[in-house]
Amino acid sequence: MNANEILDREFLEIRAKLLDVAAAFDRLERADGSVESDPRMQLLKTAAKLNATDSDHNLSRAEKMQMLFSRQYDPEWIKSFDLSQRG
Amino acid sequence: MNYIDPHIHMVSRTTDDYETLAKMGCVAMSEPAFWAGFDRGSAESFRDYFNQLTDVEPKRAAQYGIQHFAWLCINAKEAENVELSREVLKLIPEFLDRPNVLGIGEIGLNKNTRNEAIIFQEHMELAVAHDQSVLIHTPHLADKYQGTRMILDMLADHSIDRHRILVDHVEEHTIGAVLDAGYWAGMTLYPVTKCTPSRAVDMIEKFGAERLCVNSAGDWGPSKPTAVPDLILEMRRRGHSEALIQKVVHDNPKEYFSQSKNFSLDR
Structure with a gap:
């Protein structure tokens, strides 16, 4: 499928998904209390902005978003766990 | 289209699900040992579970013309209990010759702890010692x-043939490293926490279909045992050939499973 065909097929579905996210942010803002200082809110706002950025050659938007929500990997983890290499 | 679901937990599903899967074209499935939703109190509980996987479920599946295969292990979550895990590891060899057993799985990590890593390594040593294929669970979400x-x-340390290892639940940020290292990869179609059919087809388009399988991981949680047919439909809607779809949902799992001595496909 070319880009036009994909847009024709998915425009309404993508629109609905974006609206769902917008409504969820509104719901959070409307509710009693505040979660603005919750680190998860910052993650969600950063993720929402990611969709409006251009992709680059190294990482797609989906990969960038996955990494945003991921714990970091420490290449020295085997040493810090005091585990020997085996096999 | 006939298809194979390479990862589904039928002990958690109803007999009606077997009937539905058969109607939708499922001809075979494999069921890795997993967490039951609660921590089991003794190794004997696992003996019963392994009997269920290797005796009860194949009979339930056969009533609907589906071949049922299984993988054995103690899952990553309960592997936090090293003492219990080692007792379970001792049980496994007595089940490896059961006619539907394909190998060791689904081993892996859950919260990426030291104990989980220790038991992962011990499962790998068991697999190498008994010449078994391995099916690996990767953690959820942020982990x-x-x-x-x-x-x-850890896998890089072992001499096992990389084509005998399937690393499951890959997503956009992990699939490349798994395939580049020479392993099989599994994409799991599971609501909220894993992958949708659309994203799975995106990954097939980006990475190609070699050494790539797709599964439902249907279990006791919110999940959809008929998720593989959803992927078939999405591939058709995007105009992919029947040959490519068949490769992903039937031929690839068949090729991977065929490395296990207990595997043969009736149809």
């Missing part, structure tokens, strides 16, 4: 990237 990298580090 997936770190855990997958740790698993690849």
